[in-house]
Amino acid sequence: MAHAIDMSAIEQALNGFTIPPQPEILQHIQQQLDAPEPNIKRIAALINLDIGIAGFTLKVVNSSFFGLRQKITSVEHACKFLGVSRVLKLVRSVLLRFTLAEGRDDRFSLKLWSSALQTANIAMTLAKHFNFAQDIQDDCYSLGLFHNAGIALIHQQTSQYEQIMQRGLLAQQGYSEIEEQHFHTCHEVLGFLIAESWGLTPQLCNVIAYHHSPALMLESDSELEKQLFALLKLAEHFSGESRQLFDINLDPEWEQFKSPMLEVLEIELLQLPELAELLHRQHISTVYSV
Template sequence: MAQAIDMLAIEQALNGFTIPPQPEILQHIQQQLDLPEPNVKRIAALINLDIGIAGFTLKVVNSAFFGLRQKITSVEHACKFLGVNRVLKLVRSVLLRFTLAEGQNDKFSLKLWASALQSANIAMTLAKHFNLAQDMQDDCYSLGLFHNAGIALIHQQTAQYEHVMQQGLLAQRPYSEIEEQHFATCHEVLGYLIAESWGLTPVLCNVIAYHHSPALMLGSDSETEKQLFALLKLAEHFSGECRQLFNISLDPEWEQHSGAILDVLEIEALQLPELAELLHRAQITTIYSV
């Protein structure tokens, strides 16, 4: 497992930033799950308290990415059919988007959440294609939506974020180096704190904390960490994340580490167009179809 986050770095990263607290709905759902016999109707009722959250959750469940043979017609139906733990993971991701995107309708914020959603769908679809466990598929969706949550916090503080990052990345400087110089924090640590506060697993928190540290993650002694990291990086590559967010085609991380990333997934670069076609059939746009 990757090394623990330095607490001094956390204190410095938090200066001037407030981590949004875990919504009460998640706390109440977790309390139900901790009971000897969780009440599915009560859990569904909690989710239904927010029509927007409930509606978006059902929209995702019924999307092509889940590949269900029958349409899910209610939150209670989803809980019974998918299991409450799966629904909780999905609701947590949906709530993150609603919480951090609230009132943020500027162009960059819209691009950020569109990119996060695309990465989530790609990572989950690929995990399913590689026949990985159901928990891993669900975690890939959470990872895709949470990995850049820290960017949303920094962008809320400064409208210059996009321009500063664009110039720094064009100079091929690392994300954290640019952010720490200009904003005295980095989105990896902020994302880690959000993920930890919102109840994601330690493995997911670690991958979020180090998703721009390829050498460290690829050297992890945890196969799960390496697989999740590799799937996230492949999803970022297919989505063209740098191009989407900062309008640049450079991706030094992928260019330098793609071989090792693909090795983790036991695939070769020649298979990428085939995987892109798989994603296209799942109605997901990639850099190969632009």
Template structure:
């Protein structure tokens, strides 16, 4: 397991920031799930309370990843076909996007969530290709959407975030170093707090807490943490995350650690174009298609 988060660092990180609580809809859904006999119709009705959330959930379910022969046209049908637990994981991630992006339609916020969605789809598709369990595939989707949630919080209070990060990254400084200097916190710790408060597993919020600490994560004694971390970093690379968010082609973190990251997944650098082609067939764009 990754080392425990420093609680004093958390207190400092929260200075001026409010972690968004889980919406009531998730709390009511959880109550249904905890019941002796969960009511699928009631759960579907709760999800359908917000047409935007329900619509986005169905869009994900009907994406090329699931490869369904027929379209899923209702949340209730999705719950029956995929299982309630899988749909709830999707809903949780969708709700996070809507909650943190509420009232934010600026260019950077749109780029942030488009990037998160692409990373989530890539990570989930790669996990399926590598024959990881269904649980790992679902966790990869949640990880892709949650891993940069802390950036949304910082950007809400610091509109100059994109410019400052771009300048720092061009100088080849690390994410946390730049954020600590300008905002007295970092998006990894804020993301950890969001993931924990929204009910993700300890493994997931550990990976989020240290996803810019490759040396630490690659030495974790938890094979699951290492695998999820490696899948996330590979997905970030394929999506061209730094280019999408900050218009920068440099990725020193990947270049320095890609050998060890790929080793976790038992693949070679020469296989990357082949994996990119796999993603293209799933209608997912990558840096290899530009």
């Protein structure tokens, strides 16, 4: 395990920030899942209470990742197809997107969620290709969506976030260094708190907390944490995350640590174009598309 989060520093990091609580709909779905015999119809009805959540659920299940021959047109059918535990993970991710983006339709917020969705799809598709268990595939999707959730909170406090980060990254500062200097917190800590409060696994929370600390994560005693971390960083690389968010082509973390991260996944640098082609066949764009 990477070093435990210093909870004494959390209160300082949270100054001025409010972690979005789990919405009531998610709590009701969790109650259904905890029941001896979860009621699929009830779960579908809960999802259908919000047209945005219902629509997004159908969009995900009809994505190329699942490779369905016929489109699923009802949430109830989607729940039966996915299974109740996967529905909870999916809805949790969907609700996070709507909760943190509520009332915000500015350009950077749209870029942030577009980037998160792309990273999530890439991470999940790669996990499937590497024959990871279904639970890990689902966790990779959640990791892709949640890993930058803390950025949304900081951006809510200042419209200058994108410009400040761009200048700092071009000056070869690290993410946390820039954020601590200007905002007295960092998106890794905020993301950890969001993930923890929304019930993600300890491994996912830990990876989110340290996803800009490659040296620490690669020394983790948990093989699962290292695999999740390596998959996330590979997905970030394929998506061109720094270019999407801040219009820069620098990715010093990848350049410095790509060899040990790829070693965790037991692949070589020469295989990346082949993996990119796999993603393209799934209609997922990558930096190799350009």
